[in-house]
Structures are given as C-alpha cells and as structure tokens.
Amino acid sequence: MRDLPWLTLLIFWPLAAAVAMPLFRRSREACRSYALAAALIEAAMALLVILLFAVGRSSLPATEDVAWIPALGIRYTLTCDGLSLVFVALTAFIGVCCMLASRHDDMKRPALYYALILCSLATVQGVFLATDLFLFALFWEAQLIPVFFLIGIFGHGDRMRVAIKFFLFSAVGGLLMFLAVIALGIYAADGPTGPTFALYDLTRLHLPLATARWLFAAFVLSFAIKIPLVPVHMWLPDAHTEAPTAGSLILAGLLLKTGGYALIRFALPLFPEAAVAYAPVLTVLGLIGLFYASWVALAQEDVKRLVAYSSIGHMGLAVAAIVSGSRLALGGAVVMMVSHGLTSGGLFAQAGMIGERMGSRRFAVLGGIWNKAPRFGAAFLVCVLASAALPGLSGFVGEAMIVFGLFRVDVVTGAFAVLGMAATLIYLLRLARDTLFGPPRSDAPFADLSPRETALMAALVLAMLWIGLFPGPVLSIISAPLDIIAGQVWPAVATVTTGLGL
Numbered sequence: 001m002r003d004l005p006w007l008t009l010l011i012f013w014p015l016a017a018a019v020a021m022p023l024f025r026r027s028r029e030a031c032r033s034y035a036l037a038a039a040l041i042e043a044a045m046a047l048l049v050i051l052l053f054a055v056g057r058s059s060l061p062a063t064e065d066v067a068w069i070p071a072l073g074i075r076y077t078l079t080c081d082g083l084s085l086v087f088v089a090l091t092a093f094i095g096v097c098c099m100l101a102s103r104h105d106d107m108k109r110p111a112l113y114y115a116l117i118l119c120s121l122a123t124v125q126g127v128f129l130a131t132d133l134f135l136f137a138l139f140w141e142a143q144l145i146p147v148f149f150l151i152g153i154f155g156h157g158d159r160m161r162v163a164i165k166f167f168l169f170s171a172v173g174g175l176l177m178f179l180a181v182i183a184l185g186i187y188a189a190d191g192p193t194g195p196t197f198a199l200y201d202l203t204r205l206h207l208p209l210a211t212a213r214w215l216f217a218a219f220v221l222s223f224a225i226k227i228p229l230v231p232v233h234m235w236l237p238d239a240h241t242e243a244p245t246a247g248s249l250i251l252a253g254l255l256l257k258t259g260g261y262a263l264i265r266f267a268l269p270l271f272p273e274a275a276v277a278y279a280p281v282l283t284v285l286g287l288i289g290l291f292y293a294s295w296v297a298l299a300q301e302d303v304k305r306l307v308a309y310s311s312i313g314h315m316g317l318a319v320a321a322i323v324s325g326s327r328l329a330l331g332g333a334v335v336m337m338v339s340h341g342l343t344s345g346g347l348f349a350q351a352g353m354i355g356e357r358m359g360s361r362r363f364a365v366l367g368g369i370w371n372k373a374p375r376f377g378a379a380f381l382v383c384v385l386a387s388a389a390l391p392g393l394s395g396f397v398g399e400a401m402i403v404f405g406l407f408r409v410d411v412v413t414g415a416f417a418v419l420g421m422a423a424t425l426i427y428l429l430r431l432a433r434d435t436l437f438g439p440p441r442s443d444a445p446f447a448d449l450s451p452r453e454t455a456l457m458a459a460l461v462l463a464m465l466w467i468g469l470f471p472g473p474v475l476s477i478i479s480a481p482l483d484i485i486a487g488q489v490w491p492a493v494a495t496v497t498t499g500l501g502l
Contacts, residue, residue: 006049007064007078010088011125014042014095018118025111032106035114036099039092042121046092054085054477061481068135073185073195077132082477083334087128087261090341093463094253095121098246100456101349104356105154105244113154113244119146120250127258133181134197136266140222141174143255150247151239162235162242169235173222180218184270187211203269203488216274219267220282226259227315229282230289240308245352248304252311252344260318260337264330264485268322272489279323283413286323289316290420297427303351303361306431307344310387313424314340317417321402324413327486329405334478336398339386339467343395346383346460350376353453354435357446368440373448377436379457386464388428389421394467 017038024030053059061081068076080088098117106113123146126139144167152163184202189195191205207215225232240248268275293313300306314336321333353376354369355361370377386393389400399421407414440446449457467474 005064006045006052007062007080007129010042010045010049010092011078011122011129013045013122014038014118014125015122017041018115018122021111021115021118025109028106028110031110031114032099032102035102035118036096038118039095039099039121043092043096046089049080050085050089053080054082060085063131068132071195072134072197073188073193074134074197075132076135077198078129079131079199080129081481082479083261083265083481084128086334086338086474086478087257088125090257090338091121091124091128091254093459094249094341094345097253097345097349097456097460098249100452101249101352102244102246103452104352105246109153113150113246116146116150116154117246117250120150120254124250124254124258128261131199132197133184133199133202133266136199136262137174137178137181140177140258140262141171143258144170144174147247147250147255150250151243154244155242155247156244157242159242162238166235166239169225169232173225173232176218177222180215183211183215199266199269207271209273212271213274213277216267216271216278219270220263220278223259223263223267224285224319227256227263227319228259228312229285229316229319230292230312231285233289233312236312237305237308240311240348241302241305245349248348248352249345252307252348253341256311256315257337257341260315260322260333263319263322264334264482269485269488275323275489276325279325282323283320286316286318286320287413287416287420289313289319290417291423294420294423294427298430301362301364303354303363303366303431303435304348306427307347307351310347310424310428311340311344313420314344314387317399317402317420320413320417321405324406324409325490326405326409327482327490328408329402330482330486331475331478332398332401332403332405334398334482335467335471335474336395336402338474339394339398339464342460342463342467343383343387346379346457346464347387349456349460350380350383353449358442358444363434363441365442365444366435366440367438367442368436369446370436372440372446375449375454375457376446379449379461380436381432382461382464384428384432386468388425392465392468394464396468397471 024034053062061079064078066076068074123143130136148163148167152160193201228236290313293309297306297309318333321329386395389395
C-alpha cells in the first residue's frame with residue numbers, strides 16, 4: 001500500500017478529474033456531484049497519507065523521485081514531511097469546502113467553474129510537495145492560471161481588471177524567483193553534485209554573501225506578493241471583493257499559505273545568512289501590515305473587503321514570527337496559517353451567502369441577522385471569535401505561541417505584536433456587531449443555513465475547535481521539520497528549543 005505513488009496521486013487526481021469534467025457539462029447538478037466526489041476522494045487520499053506515513057512518523061518524510069531532465073539536473077522530486085502534510089491536508093479540506101460553497105457562482109458554465117477549482121487544488125498541492133526547485137517554480141507559476149480564470153470569468157463587478165491585476169503582481173514576483181532559481185542552478189552546476197535543483201543539495205551551496213542576499217530578495221519578493229506583505233498587498237482586497245466565493249476560499253485558504261510555506265521551506269534554509277540579515281526589515285513590514293490592515297479594515301463598508309484586510313494583518317504577524325529567530329514563534333506561525341485558512345474560509349463562505357441572500361454585502365443593509373438566522377449567526381460568530389484568537393478556538397493557539405516567542409526574542413517586537421492583535425479585535429467586533437446584532441437595516445428576508453451550508457460550516461467550526469482544544473497532533477507533526485529548518489538558520493535557537501520540546 002505504501003508503495004503506491006500517493007504524493008503524485010494527490011497532485012494529479014484533481015487534474016485528471018478536471019479533464020473529465022466536460023463529460024458532465026450538460027447538467028449543473030451532475031457537475032456539482034462529480035466535483036464534490038472528486039474533492040472528497042482527494043480528502044480521503046490526504047487522510048490515508050496521514051494514516052500511512054504520519055502515524056508514528058517512522059516513514060516521514062515520504063519521497064518520490066524520478067529523473068526528469070538529467071542533463072540539467074532537473075528531477076521530479078516530491079517530498080512530504082510533517083510541515084508539508086498539514087498544508088496538504090488543509091488543501092484537501094478547503095477543496096471540499098469550495099465545492100460545498102459553490103451553489104450560486106456556478107450558474108454559468110458549471111463544468112469550467114469546477115474544473116478550474118480542481119486545477120487550483122492540483123497546483124497548490126504541487127507547491128506544498130515539490131522539493132526540486134525547478135519543479136516548485138513550475139507549480140508556483142501554474143497556480144496563477146486557474147485562479148486568474150476563476151476571477152476573470154466567474155467573478156463580479158470589474159472582474160477582468162482585477163484578474164489581470166492579480167496575475168501581473170503574481171507573475172512579476174514569480175518571474176524574479178524563477179530567475180533566482182536558474183541562478184542557483186548555474187552555481188550548483190560547478191559544485192560537487194553537478195547540475196541540480198534539489199533543495200537539499202542547494203542548501204549546502206556556499207554562495208558569495210552579496211549574491212545570496214540578492215537571490216533571497218528575489219525569492220522573498222515573490223513570496224511577499226503572495227502572502228501578501230505590505231507594501232505589495234494591493235492586489236488582494238480587489239481580488240477578494242470581486243472573486244466568486246470559491247475563489248476567495250482558494251485565495252485566503254490556500255494561495256496566501258503557499259507564500260508563508262515557501263518562505264519557511266525554501267527562503268530560510270537556502271539563504272540563512274540573508275534571512276538573518278533581512279529579518280528586521282521583514283519584521284517591521286509584517287507589523288506595519290498588522291496595524292495598517294486594522295486601520296483600513298475599520299473603514300470598510302463591505303464584509304468581504306473587511307475580511308480581506310484582516311488576512312493582510314494576520315499574515316503580516318505570521319511573517320514577523322517566521323523570521324523572528326524564535327522556534328516557538330515559527331511553530332505558532334504555521335498553526336496560525338492553518339487556523340487562518342479555516343477562519344477566513346468560513347468568513348468568506350458566509351460573506352458569499354450574505355451576498356446571495358441580500359444582493360449586497362454592505363453593512364448598510366445588514367444587521368439583526370442573529371435573530372433572523374440563528375444557525376448562520378452562531379457559525380459566523382465562531383469564525384469571528386476564532387479569528388480574534390478566543391481561547392479554545394484555533395486562532396488562540398498560534399497567536400499565543402507567536403506572542404510568547406516574540407517576547408523571548410525581543411520585548412519591543414512582542415509588545416507591538418500584542419498591540420496589533422488588540423487592534424484586530426476592534427474591527428472584528430465591529431464585523432460581528434454590524435452583521436449579526438442591532439436592528440436590521442433591511443426588510444429583506446434572510447434564510448438560515450440550508451443542510452448543505454450547515455454541513456460546510458459545521459466542518460469548519462469543528463476543525464477550529466479541534467485545533468483550539470487539541471493542538472498537540474498538529475504541533476507534534478510539524479515539530480521535526482521545523483527543528484531542522486531552525487537548526488539551519490538559527491542553530492543556537494534550535495538547540496535550545498528542541499531540548500525544551502517546543
């Protein structure tokens with residue numbers, strides 16, 4: 001059973017399912033059922049990989065390696081360790097959520113709509129599993145294509161302008177990273193291993209200091225655009241606002257996470273000296289993003305747009321934690337990214353439901369939903385509270401680890417992080433107040449969650465509760481790979497924290 005190419009199946013099963021989607025194009029219901037079945041099979045495979053390889057973890061990391069272009073040292077290498085595995089599982093889970101959340105935006109060309117979602121899942125899984133840098137760069141660029149068409153064809157408002165803006169931002173960053181990957185390959189060609197793009201071999205290169213810093217900057221710029229980090233965040237609010245609901249789930253739940261994951265997996269171990277040198281700049285930008293997002297979010301009049309700015313703030317805090325030099329904060333950043341995928345996914349799904357029911361997501365027509373639709377209100381409130389890091393919910397675990405970790409490294413940074421997190425409470429409480437409570441500002445009826453929507457929100461809420469109450473399995477599974485990465489970048493820190501079991 002373990003001999004089957006599970007990692008390859010995780011990537012190419014959604015792609016194969018997408019190719020077969022035109023067979024169902026004559027019936028919208030058939031498209032929906034087939035797409036949901038394909039996403040459930042992907043989730044089942046992710047669960048099976050967890051059971052086969054992660055339980056006991058004796059077989060992690062799992063690797064599939066085949067020569068692809070030997071003359072250039074390019075290989076088809078996929079590796080799944082604990083860090084990859086949590087994001088692979090998150091991708092499969094968000095994939096199912098996308099299918100359940102899509103009952104309004106798929107009215108035109110449903111076969112194409114669901115095929116694009118499945119293609120997105122395939123490319124994102126590739127980003128989380130590839131450890132040959134050339135292969136990773138291909139998946140990194142490929143993930144732009146289905147999201148571009150999702151926004152451009154199935155979005156709202158000025159969707160094509162927004163889709164082009166998203167594509168240009170991401171493509172420019174990706175091009176710089178691709179050039180940096182090629183440069184690494186050229187340097188490696190003269191090394192002892194010969195031509196190679198293998199991550200492990202490239203981390204052992206001895207690059208000139210200035211070269212390493214320039215290459216690190218190219219990698220980080222590409223990842224910062226995807227995260228998104230201030231000041232290269234401008235594409236995100238528009239993309240979220242105009243994207244269909246599933247597009248918003250993919251953007252917030254998955255694509256933003258690929259940026260944070262890539263920063264940890266590739267940028268830190270490839271260029272440890274440059275990572276330490278640039279850490280103060282990235283920390284300041286991350287904290288600026290936290291405060292800036294809170295300030296701008298308060299002025300928003302659209303639910304989706306407010307949630308979009310909250311993503312900028314939360315991911316800014318994650319970046320500050322990743323480069324802090326604290327192993328505890330690094331682990332907290334991973335947990336926080338997983339939690340943010342769940343909470344933002346829930347909030348964007350419910351923002352989509354508000355738009356479907358009211359014809360608008362503006363606060364001017366909301367209010368009083370708690371009394372009209374109690375199940376909807378309860379699920380919305382849980383998502384808001386989890387995003388606000390209420391103890392017992394998923395957001396608390398990651399943010400608590402980040403704060404304690406930052407205080408250990410630098411009191412001032414820790415204090416600014418706490419102040420920034422307090423600022424997020426203001427707009428999140430405003431979001432709950434203006435949406436759920438007070439007198440309704442519109443006489444339009446507001447139906448409560450349907451059985452399908454109840455299943456979607458129940459799954460998300462249970463996942464938030466599980467991570468909030470029992471974070472041990474997630475912390476345990478990411479421990480070993482984060483210890484290795486921290487040992488490469490901050491050897492002394494890794495030695496101390498590993499001894500403490502953090």
